[in-house]
Amino acid sequence: MLIQLPALAVILPLLSAPLCLFLRRSLLAWLFTVIASGLTMLVSITLLQQVMASGTIVYEMGGWSAPWGIEYRIDKLNAYVLLIVSSISTVVLLAAHTSIEKEIPQDRHTLFYVLYLLSLAGLIGVVITGDAFNVFVFLEISSLAAYSLIALGEDRRALWAAYQYLIMGTIGATFILIGIGLMYQMTGTLNMDDLSRRLPEVAQTRTVFAAYAFIIVGVCLKVALFPLHRWLPNAYAYAPSVVTAVLAATSTKVAVYLLIRFTFSIFGISFSFTTVPLQTIFVILGLLGIFAASTTAIFQKNVKHLFAYSSVAQIGYMIVGFSIGTTTGLMATLLHLFNHALMKSALFLALGAVMYRIGSAQLSQFQGLGRQMPFTMAAIVAGGLSLIGVPLTVGFVSKWYLVLAALENGWWPVAVLVLLGSLLALVYVWRIVEAAYFNEPPAGRGAVEEAPLGFLIPVWVLVTANIYFGMDTRLSVQVAQAAAQSLFGVSP
Amino acid sequence: MILSLEAMLQLSIVLPLLATVGIVAAGQQPNLREAVTIGTSLVLFYFVVNLYQGLKQGEVISVQWWQLVPGLQLSFAIEPLGMLFALVASFLWIITTIYSIGYMRSHHEQNQTRFYACFAIAIGSVMGIAFAANLFTLFIFYEVLTLSTYPLVTHAGTAEAKKGGRIYLGILLSTSIAFFLLAVITTWVVSGTLDFKPGGVFDANVDTTVAGAILILFIFGIGKAAIMPFHRWLPAAMVAPTPVSALLHAVAVVKAGVFTVLKVCVFIFGIDLLSVLPTTQFLLYLAGASVLLASLVAMQQDNLKARLAYSTVSQLGYVTVGALLATSAGVIGSSMHIAMHAFGKITLFFCAGAILVAAHKSNISEMRGLGKQMPITMAAFFIASLSIIGVPPTGGTWSKWFLLMGTLEAEQWILMAALMISSLLNIAYLLPIPFHAFFSGDKTPFSRAGVKEAPLPSLIALSITTMGCLVLFVYPQPLYELAKAILAT
Numbered sequence: 016m017l018i019q020l021p022a023l024a025v026i027l028p029l030l031s032a033p034l035c036l037f038l039r040r041s042l043l044a045w046l047f048t049v050i051a052s053g054l055t056m057l058v059s060i061t062l063l064q065q066v067m068a069s070g071t072i073v074y075e076m077g078g079w080s081a082p083w084g085i086e087y088r089i090d091k092l093n094a095y096v097l098l099i100v101s102s103i104s105t106v107v108l109l110a111a112h113t114s115i116e117k118e119i120p121q122d123r124h125t126l127f128y129v130l131y132l133l134s135l136a137g138l139i140g141v142v143i144t145g146d147a148f149n150v151f152v153f154l155e156i157s158s159l160a161a162y163s164l165i166a167l168g169e170d171r172r173a174l175w176a177a178y179q180y181l182i183m184g185t186i187g188a189t190f191i192l193i194g195i196g197l198m199y200q201m202t203g204t205l206n207m208d209d210l211s212r213r214l215p216e217v218a219q220t221r222t223v224f225a226a227y228a229f230i231i232v233g234v235c236l237k238v239a240l241f242p243l244h245r246w247l248p249n250a251y252a253y254a255p256s257v258v259t260a261v262l263a264a265t266s267t268k269v270a271v272y273l274l275i276r277f278t279f280s281i282f283g284i285s286f287s288f289t290t291v292p293l294q295t296i297f298v299i300l301g302l303l304g305i306f307a308a309s310t311t312a313i314f315q316k317n318v319k320h321l322f323a324y325s326s327v328a329q330i331g332y333m334i335v336g337f338s339i340g341t342t343t344g345l346m347a348t349l350l351h352l353f354n355h356a357l358m359k360s361a362l363f364l365a366l367g368a369v370m371y372r373i374g375s376a377q378l379s380q381f382q383g384l385g386r387q388m389p390f391t392m393a394a395i396v397a398g399g400l401s402l403i404g405v406p407l408t409v410g411f412v413s414k415w416y417l418v419l420a421a422l423e424n425g426w427w428p429v430a431v432l433v434l435l436g437s438l439l440a441l442v443y444v445w446r447i448v449e450a451a452y453f454n455e456p457p458a459g460r461g462a463v464e465e466a467p468l469g470f471l472i473p474v475w476v477l478v479t480a481n482i483y484f485g486m487d488t489r490l491s492v493q494v495a496q497a498a499a500q501s502l503f504g505v506s507p
Numbered sequence: 508m509i510l511s512l513e514a515m516l517q518l519s520i521v522l523p524l525l526a527t528v529g530i531v532a533a534g535q536q537p538n539l540r541e542a543v544t545i546g547t548s549l550v551l552f553y554f555v556v557n558l559y560q561g562l563k564q565g566e567v568i569s570v571q572w573w574q575l576v577p578g579l580q581l582s583f584a585i586e587p588l589g590m591l592f593a594l595v596a597s598f599l600w601i602i603t604t605i606y607s608i609g610y611m612r613s614h615h616e617q618n619q620t621r622f623y624a625c626f627a628i629a630i631g632s633v634m635g636i637a638f639a640a641n642l643f644t645l646f647i648f649y650e651v652l653t654l655s656t657y658p659l660v661t662h663a664g665t666a667e668a669k670k671g672g673r674i675y676l677g678i679l680l681s682t683s684i685a686f687f688l689l690a691v692i693t694t695w696v697v698s699g700t701l702d703f704k705p706g707g708v709f710d711a712n713v714d715t716t717v718a719g720a721i722l723i724l725f726i727f728g729i730g731k732a733a734i735m736p737f738h739r740w741l742p743a744a745m746v747a748p749t750p751v752s753a754l755l756h757a758v759a760v761v762k763a764g765v766f767t768v769l770k771v772c773v774f775i776f777g778i779d780l781l782s783v784l785p786t787t788q789f790l791l792y793l794a795g796a797s798v799l800l801a802s803l804v805a806m807q808q809d810n811l812k813a814r815l816a817y818s819t820v821s822q823l824g825y826v827t828v829g830a831l832l833a834t835s836a837g838v839i840g841s842s843m844h845i846a847m848h849a850f851g852k853i854t855l856f857f858c859a860g861a862i863l864v865a866a867h868k869s870n871i872s873e874m875r876g877l878g879k880q881m882p883i884t885m886a887a888f889f890i891a892s893l894s895i896i897g898v899p900p901t902g903g904t905w906s907k908w909f910l911l912m913g914t915l916e917a918e919q920w921i922l923m924a925a926l927m928i929s930s931l932l933n934i935a936y937l938l939p940i941p942f943h944a945f946f947s948g949d950k951t952p953f954s955r956a957g958v959k960e961a962p963l964p965s966l967i968a969l970s971i972t973t974m975g976c977l978v979l980f981v982y983p984q985p986l987y988e989l990a991k992a993i994l995a996t
Contacts, residue, residue: 403680416576419695419696422693431685431689434689437684438681441681445673453666453668486575488577492576496577
């Protein structure tokens with residue numbers, strides 16, 4: 016049984032999806048999905064433990080050995096990302112039943128859970144597989160599910176947002192596919208491990224350069240790296256709240272994972288960082304992203320938009336860490352992957368609670384909420400503090416390592432800019448705080464109650480995680496460090 | 508003694524934090540809630556005094572908590588400077604609590620439970636700052652202190668409070684994230700440690716340009732020390748209820764700032780390195796300018812709390828100057844000034860609050876002749892003013908004496924002149940207030956009928972702190988010994 020775990024991680028959600036279709040009752044479908052996602056989380060935890068204890072797990076799908084068959088290869092990096100994806104998905108899912116009650120028509124509830132499971136299966140598949148073409152397949156599964164999930168949003172603009180995302184996402188996926196095709200042409204293999212061994216021989220060809228360029232641009236579209244981020248704000252703002260929470264926390268993270276995997280494991284550091292001027296491009300785009308997106312966030316009237324732009328900015332931090340090109344830098348990126356997932360899922364889920372009670376996420380509607388929904392607002396404040404990077408929250412841990420990495424590398428202007436960027440976060444978070452705590456409720460709004468427990472429990476689980484992992488960083492730092500070291504070929 | 512000193516050390520940080528639970532739970536019963544606060548403050552002071560005894564007997568008291576990130580541990584240790592700060596803060600918390608009960612009730616303030624809860628968190632973090640064994644721990648509690656005092660500053664919930672809170676949080680968080688954190692991480696990268704060590708953490712052959720840059724980052728980053736141009740938060744914070752201004756913005760928060768400056772100067776740089784850094788002289792002049800300019804601005808203020816706030820900015824400059832002088836007299840003077848100024852300024856704020864509660868006046872021009880109605884308050888104001896100015900028979904004499912000695916030792920004549928001129932300015936902006944209260948007739952167009960002395964708890968509190976100012980003149984020995992021990996460790 017334990018030997019089959021890697022397959023199980025994908026099969027569980029993938030098979031649950033069609034099974035879920037038979038459950039007509041919303042409550043049943045929800046319970047079923049929670050169990051499926053929860054089991055996937057348990058599998059991920061076990062996998063992480065195994066990998067940390069005894070090293071990389073190689074699983075041959077159907078017993079066909081690589082490079083003919085598809086191979087799942089789980090090292091510290093993807094075990095870590097698997098844990099992030101499956102656990103956030105599970106916790107967010109706890110709120111789904113309450114949340115979609117108001118946001119999605121009754122007859123589409125089952126459909127929602129089916130799509131949710133498919134999206135989860137796709138994301139897990141992308142992360143777990145050791146086969147480049149398989150990445151594309153799973154990416155499409157998760158993306159198609161995500162487009163439909165976004166389109167389920169009650170606002171009509173959700174359709175347009177989903178369509179935009181569909182176009183951009185498909186371009187991204189096609190680019191990745193072209194890149195994979197070019198690599199296959201040059202090396203005759205799709206297995207990542209094989210690719211990493213054969214690519215150096217042909218590294219100086221134009222085809223490989225083209226392949227790399229296609230893949231990086233394609234992945235960056237999925238990452239929503241500035242300036243390829245245009246699809247993201249609307250998609251996040253108009254999707255159902257639960258969908259926003261889970262996508263914000265997982266899908267861009269998986270894309271960042273792909274970026275790391277392609278750059279470090281497949282093409283190799285020397286090719287990515289010395290042959291190609293990736294470092295310069297990324298540090299500039301990352302910093303631009305931080306400042307442009309944070310500034311845009313400050314001027315948003317819709318809080319969902321605000322946090323969506325903030326997500327683009329946070330991706331900027333991850334890319335900056337990545338571009339430093341040292342173990343500490345990569346570690347900062349990996350930490351932020353985990354930490355940002357915790358922050359944004361908590362924040363968007365708390366926004367979902369606000370949507371549930373007042374049906375709007377306009378900043379003007381937040382007036383007076385500090386008194387009316389104290390626990391929900393406290394969660395938003397806590398998540399916001401984490402976003403700013405206040406000590407004792409996860410945001411501080413990421414920031415610490417990112418600045419440390421920049422300084423160790425002698426990039427002090429980058430360190431300064433990263434810290435200045437977090438001051439912009441202070442501004443946009445505080446706009447919400449002031450609206451909620453210093454104003455009377457707008458006239459004409461009736462009494463607003465605190466969000467139901469169905470929301471408060473998962474929201475506060477995530478907020479507690481934000482604080483807990485800000486104080487006890489053993490798990491995140493150790494795993495991120497081990498993963499970063501192994502990617503740099505340093506034996507831990 | 509039932510508890511070990513280590514346990515007391517930890518409890519002095521944890522207990523106020525735990526007290527918030529009790530305060531919130533007792534929120535519906537004001538008497539019980541205030542009893543919890545007073546009880547906690549008394550127990551806290553008892554712990555701190557015990558720790559002080561332990562320190563005097565030469566015991567090494569330190570505690571390690573868990574590692575926040577590998578290599579960076581939350582840990583605490585007691586040394587004389589932190590002890591001095593903790594003694595002052597914990598003692599004055601008791602007094603302020605007594606004062607607040609009178610003030611908050613007669614002023615019919617809203618949300619008193621939140622007030623007492625946040626106050627307790629703030630004191631807990633002050634203890635964390637005072638006892639921090641490394642810069643990392645100090646930084647964390649420094650930030651907690653900023654955040655926990657934000658609800659206190661914006662207590663009134665008005666548009667004005669919102670604006671004040673914005674400046675408060677904006678400056679304190681921005682400077683701490685943009686400069687202080689950067690300085691901390693750079694120190695960590697350059698020296699490989701953040702532990703406070705006597706004589707400093709940097710190698711003898713450290714690049715003085717880098718260290719000088721780090722020093723600038725520290726001095727600008729520690730916004731709580733209110734060195735110009737990052738002083739605006741302090742006047743802005745005056746929108747808070749008076750007990751907050753009194754304890755936090757005359758004692759806890761601002762003193763946490765200058766305490767951190769002193770701690771960094773003595774235990775991160777060490778005074779030997781400090782005196783050879785290329786940027787020290789510039790920062791000394793900046794602090795000196797801050798002393799003078801703030802005094803000049805204070806003279807212009809008609810609002811009493813605003814005048815006191817600028818006076819605080821100026822007095823904080825004294826402490827920073829003393830720290831940067833990098834001489835033993837400077838350090839002694841600075842650390843003693845933390846205590847002396849605390850007693851003087853908290854009394855002045857108590858008086859300002861008493862006047863506000865009893866006579867509903869906040870502008871100095873309206874306080875003429877008030878000495879008849881409020882003789883105790885005004886007498887206290889007079890004595891505390893003397894202590895701020897630094898003349899006998901008040902405690903402020905000693906700290907200013909040592910600070911001047913420090914400038915002499917370091918041969919900083921310009922600074923010496925600045926400090927002396929500023930003391931003269933202190934006379935000019937503080938003494939006229941009690942003088943007019945007692946000796947000018949009541950020329951205000953307002954009726955004073957029915958104005959009586961402040962509520963009894965407030966009077967008791969301000970009498971105690973006034974006594975403190977006087978006692979510290981005749982009996983400064985314990986303080987002096989603590990201050991002298993800072994460089995001896």
